[in-house]
Amino acid sequence: xxxxxxxxxxxxxxxxxxxxxxxxxxxxxxxxxxxxxxxxxxxxxxxxxxxxxxxxxxxxxxxxxxxxxxxxxxxxxxxxxxxxxxxxxxxxxxxxxxxxxxxxxxxxxxxxxxxxxxxxxxxxxxxxxxxxxxxxxxxxxxxxxxxxxxxxxxxxxxxxxxxxxxxxxxxxxxxxxxxxxxxxxxxxxxxxxxxxxxxxxxxxxxxxxxxxxxxxxxxxxxxxxxxxxxxxxxxxxxxxxxxxxxxxxxxxxxxxxxxx
Amino acid sequence: xxxxxxxxxxxxxxxxxxxxxxxxxxxxxxxxxxxxxxxxxxxxxxxxxxxxxxxxxxxxxxxxxxxxxxxxxxxxxxxxxxxxxxxxxxxxxxxxxxxxxxxxxxxxxxxxxxxxxxxxxxxxxxxxxxxxxxxxxxxxxxxxxxxxxxxxxxxxxxxxxxxxxxxxxxxxxxxxxxxxxxxxxxxxxxxxxxxxxxxxxxxxxxxxxxxxxxxxxxxxxxxxxxxxxxxxxxxxxxxxxxxxxxxxxxxxx
Ligand SMILES: Nc1ncnc2c1ncn2[C@@H]1O[C@H](COP(=O)(O)OP(=O)(O)O)[C@@H](O)[C@H]1O
Ligand SMILES: [Mg+2]
Numbered sequence: 001x002x003x004x005x006x007x008x009x010x011x012x013x014x015x016x017x018x019x020x021x022x023x024x025x026x027x028x029x030x031x032x033x034x035x036x037x038x039x040x041x042x043x044x045x046x047x048x049x050x051x052x053x054x055x056x057x058x059x060x061x062x063x064x065x066x067x068x069x070x071x072x073x074x075x076x077x078x079x080x081x082x083x084x085x086x087x088x089x090x091x092x093x094x095x096x097x098x099x100x101x102x103x104x105x106x107x108x109x110x111x112x113x114x115x116x117x118x119x120x121x122x123x124x125x126x127x128x129x130x131x132x133x134x135x136x137x138x139x140x141x142x143x144x145x146x147x148x149x150x151x152x153x154x155x156x157x158x159x160x161x162x163x164x165x166x167x168x169x170x171x172x173x174x175x176x177x178x179x180x181x182x183x184x185x186x187x188x189x190x191x192x193x194x195x196x197x198x199x200x201x202x203x204x205x206x207x208x209x210x211x212x213x214x215x216x217x218x219x220x221x222x223x224x225x226x227x228x229x230x231x232x233x234x235x236x237x238x239x240x241x242x243x244x245x246x247x248x249x250x251x252x253x254x255x256x257x258x259x260x
Numbered sequence: 261x262x263x264x265x266x267x268x269x270x271x272x273x274x275x276x277x278x279x280x281x282x283x284x285x286x287x288x289x290x291x292x293x294x295x296x297x298x299x300x301x302x303x304x305x306x307x308x309x310x311x312x313x314x315x316x317x318x319x320x321x322x323x324x325x326x327x328x329x330x331x332x333x334x335x336x337x338x339x340x341x342x343x344x345x346x347x348x349x350x351x352x353x354x355x356x357x358x359x360x361x362x363x364x365x366x367x368x369x370x371x372x373x374x375x376x377x378x379x380x381x382x383x384x385x386x387x388x389x390x391x392x393x394x395x396x397x398x399x400x401x402x403x404x405x406x407x408x409x410x411x412x413x414x415x416x417x418x419x420x421x422x423x424x425x426x427x428x429x430x431x432x433x434x435x436x437x438x439x440x441x442x443x444x445x446x447x448x449x450x451x452x453x454x455x456x457x458x459x460x461x462x463x464x465x466x467x468x469x470x471x472x473x474x475x476x477x478x479x480x481x482x483x484x485x486x487x488x489x490x491x492x493x494x495x496x497x498x499x500x501x502x503x504x505x506x507x508x509x510x511x512x513x
Contacts, residue, residue: 052410055410055414056414057410057413057414074416075413075414075415075416076416077415077416079414079415081410081411081414083407083410085405085407087405087407087408087411089426089429089430090430090507090508091429091430091432091505091507091508100411100412100425101411101415103425104412104415104416104417104421104425105415134507150411154415160414
């Protein structure tokens with residue numbers, strides 16, 4: 001299988017009042033179709049910027065983003081996004097929140113068909129029975145599950161996750177990691193996950209990309225060749241502990257606290 | 261339903277009226293000096309047809325002025341909330357305009373559009389009440405978190421779509437908060453014109469002619485009628501808020 005996402009020599013700078021702020025510099029990442037790529041890097045190094053470039057919300061100053069062999073120059077309907085803030089719409093029920101992307105992407109699809117799809121996803125993440133609730137009635141973890149359903153409802157090729165579990169407590173987070181593996185087993189998507197949590201990156205990623213400090217460039221790529229669904233206690237096996245230590249070391253370098 | 265919720269405010273009103281009545285009686289004030297509550301109902305009955313005729317004139321002009329303020333204020337707020345440049349350009353103008361005491365604008369408008377009484381009144385009601393609406397819509401749209409925009413923009417949705425599906429409904433609670441202020445302001449605007457410029461329309465005119473005759477019972481009866489109308493207008497907005505932004509009210513739904 002080929003690469004679904006190719007990031008080729010991407011550089012980007014924001015224009016700020018105090019001059020240009022270079023955020024990404026000659027970044028290269030390949031993400032094979034159907035695989036899960038975790039990206040870690042120091043805070044403020046440009047990870048969210050990377051997601052916006054892949055989503056086509058911005059165009060890089062230099063370099064190219066390729067998706068399915070096509071150059072990304074504008075948003076496309078085959079992308080799903082979820083953020084640390086679940087940004088659910090308070091005036092809609094959970095079901096109607098999940099339906100939102102279909103209203104844009106497939107306005108002519110019959111309502112019954114849309115609903116069936118949304119209910120199928122909600123059941124997959126354990127939210128069956130909560131369809132008619134309002135977001136404010138749900139816990140943080142449940143809201144994030146609903147947000148994942150919304151990101152997947154239109155069967156995107158690419159799932160972009162920008163620290164979606166960052167605000168959750170440790171146990172809820174581990175539950176959602178497992179949910180992620182279950183979703184992967186049933187939904188065909190290629191994922192890019194931004195995270196601060198090294199354990200999360202090793203548990204979920206087929207590859208872990210470490211970005212250097214700003215301006216971010218690809219500092220290292222670790223491949224984790226373990227076909228999914230992974231048991232949670234894999235994180236305590238010596239091989240994975242060694243990976244975590246390695247990543248920890250890489251992050252220290254990225255933060256400029258240690259020389260390579 | 262808790263009976264105390266009704267009984268306590270009613271008792272408070274009754275007590276206040278009793279104190280008022282007692283004070284006028286004790287001081288021996290005649291009608292041309294001060295009215296007492298027992299004078300109000302006869303005053304109303306004496307002029308009953310006028311109360312309804314003038315009341316209707318005040319009501320419809322307030323409602324039309326407010327409706328225009330909603331249209332104009334929302335449009336202005338949208339322009340300011342969606343464009344940074346327009347916000348920077350318009351905000352000082354808006355603040356400056358709002359700072360002008362509207363009582364000084366009434367004679368100006370009356371001179372500019374001599375004889376167009378309904379138009380003048382509605383114009384003042386509009387001018388006095390659009391400000392909170394424009395500001396609340398502008399702030400609501402301007403402070404939309406980027407993620408809300410991005411979930412739709414990343415699917416190729418247009419700006420208009422983002423506005424209809426997310427930005428507009430999300431600002432409804434702030435909008436209704438502003439509308440509650442605006443309805444009171446529009447009502448003040450209408451009365452201001454009716455009292456200041458003599459054109460023989462509205463409850464303000466009835467108040468004005470009562471004042472000319474030192475008819476205190478009638479003046480107070482008009483005041484109470486205006487208060488009643490103000491309360492009705494306010495709760496009409498509250499009812500609309502429950503329908504359109506009920507989701508934002510804690511414990512509701
Ligand atoms: N729209 C913007 N305009 C100017 N600077 C920005 C903008 N968005 C982000 N930045 C800056 O660019 C840097 C990288 O931002 P971001 O990609 O959000 O980092 P990360 O997600 O890795 O924490 C930060 O220093 C941030 O302050
Ligand atoms: Mg970020």
